[in-house]
Amino acid sequence: MDKKENCGLFGIFGDADAAEKAFFALHSLQHRGQESAGIATSNGQLISCHTGMGQVGRVFRGGRDILSMLKNPIAIGHVRYSTAGGRSISNAQPLLCEYSRGQVAVAHNGNLINASLLRDEYEAYGHIFKSTSDTEVIIHLLAKPSHISKPDPLGHVLNHLQGAYSLLFLFPDRIEAARDPYGVRPLCIGKTKDGVFCVASETCAFDTVEAEYIRDVEPGEIVTLSKDGLSSRRFVKTENITPAHCIFEHVYFAKQSSYIFGENVHEFRKRLGAQIAKEHPVEADVVIPVPDSGTSAAVGYSHASGIPFDMGFIRSHYVGRTFISPEQNTRDLAVKLKLAVVKPVVKGKRVVIVDDSIVRGTTTRGKIHAIRQAGAKEIHMRVSCPPVRCPCFYGVDFPTKEELLANGRDMQQIKKFLEVDSIGYISLEGMLSCASLPKDHYCTACWTGNYPIPVQMMMNKFTMERYQMQLFDDEPVQL
């Protein structure tokens, strides 16, 4: 996989089966992270927590036994994707700690770009950290005596953070859900028919617990779920809110059934497909998607162009990546194991392949090779986002800039590399025209290099994970 999901969050207050509901909700958010999972619950006074490496089913393979140990009415859960160096049980979340005010468990989606700096400061004063993740620094900020004495300690602490964060805090008596002032990562509020409030990264989690979506946690807002119901406060002034929602969530990360940033992901992707058909028409016999994330855009392309849609690839959901040895021709083999070509769909045909994005390009080339081997007459590649040219510092693990296919290559070179008859990416304007919010409400930095939250280009994807520092060659960017 060229690009890795970030993390998924779920929280629920006041349900006898809160742990079980969190378990099922995390299953529905599994696409956002498969490397570790965990649930923390509270009985109102004491927090219990279970975390482990792997997917939700594996972490809770003890099933009812583990869930019954966590049987409490308040729960938060987390699925995590980590960078390679940060793949450790100590980084699994929720992160449970105890400070002078009692216990707190934290679950985080996003990346703090000033975590390393803050951590250095704390370590200089003798603080001990038990993980290498950026999230732990938040607990040290919470525990600082001068912060505890503030009228709203949590709001005060959040003002020290820079970067992307959707956060859930489980205190023994309540859940606090917060979203950074840019609203980079999604976070939404739901309510069950019994009047129980919950929060989740995506609305697909609400479907599993039979909750209705109410609204998003707003950028710069803290929402409290407690015995008094739901309450809200701001930790930044409204005039300082500048939305920069990650549009890649719509293009790739989020589940098609979810609503994020106020609209349905499948419908959004269909509009992307229709827009590419307008920008890059071609005479062809069949439109096929790269499943699953290219499927909705391929439907849109087919509807708009009138070219029949079909399934040229069938995806295997049972193949892990881990058993393929590095010595093997890994990428080609991974493609063959993961995607089987349906030969009659492509043989002798002019084929349009629609994918959500191209990052390194090596797996895409493998897919195109497989279609060519199956006898396709022509192959026309269509991509439902613009060429990815810059890294993400806000919670998405792209390869380094040097590894990105579109970095320093023009369309002719990309076409040649992929060995296709034509290539067409949606334009930035075209992509933004498919969104319902104004175009300046989205982050588009991985395409444009315009970072809404100032960063130093000398950071890279490992900067947030201590001891894994690898510097870019780039000059620092003045922002």
Ligand code: SF4
């Ligand atoms: S840089 Fe790209 S992936 Fe990262 S938050 Fe912005 S739009 Fe999303």
